[in-house]
Structure formats: C-alpha cells, structure tokens
Amino acid sequence: MATNSGGFLVVTTTHGEEAKARALAADVVRARLAACAQVYRIQSVYWWDGEVQDAAEWRIDFKTRAELASALEEFIGERHEYDTPEVVAVPVVAGSAAYLEWVRAETAER
Numbered sequence: 001m002a003t004n005s006g007g008f009l010v011v012t013t014t015h016g017e018e019a020k021a022r023a024l025a026a027d028v029v030r031a032r033l034a035a036c037a038q039v040y041r042i043q044s045v046y047w048w049d050g051e052v053q054d055a056a057e058w059r060i061d062f063k064t065r066a067e068l069a070s071a072l073e074e075f076i077g078e079r080h081e082y083d084t085p086e087v088v089a090v091p092v093v094a095g096s097a098a099y100l101e102w103v104r105a106e107t108a109e110r
Helices: 018-030 066-079 097-106
Strands: 008-015 036-048 051-065 088-091
Touching: 008 018, 008 066, 008 097, 018 036, 018 051, 018 066, 051 066, 051 097, 066 088
Parallel strands: none
Antiparallel strands: 008 051, 008 088, 036 051
C-alpha cells in the first residue's frame, strides 16, 4: 500500500438523472480529468429553497490527481444543470501503488 505522496483525490458530484450522470462521467474521463468515474444511485436529504428536500440522485466519484482539481471543478460547473452543483474533493490517504500509478498515467495526457 502506497501513501498518497503523489497527491490523489476522489472528487464527488451528484446529478438528478442517471443518463446525465453517466454522460458527465464519460465526458470527464474522455477529457482525461479523471482516470475513472463511478456512478451510483443515492438518496439525498438536504436543505434547499427553505425546506428539507428528499430526492434520489446519482453520485459520481472521480479518481484523479490533485493538480487537476480546479480544472475538474470548472469542467463540472460548465456542464451541470444544478444551480449549485456539489463538487467535493477528498484526499486519498493511501492506495495500491499500481492503481495510483494507473490514475497518474491515465490523467497525464492533458
């Protein structure tokens, strides 16, 4: 297990529709801003427009390098239909050295 000395992140956003979440995931990976994206259904409870909302959403977790975080945030913001899209980055503390090298290699052609 390698520590994250290379600066890797998992960047998360959500979408209200599965097809749009999958399209965004593919666009980000195609743009080489993430090595992969995982799309899965979640149930979100949150405060919006003065009341508690409870909605099905599609979460997307992008595996990327820390230096791509700003470009990834901008890319998501330009393509997202939410007024305030979630874009949260969590550092990878440690991971398989081979996997982290794969993430680095798949995001290197920018």
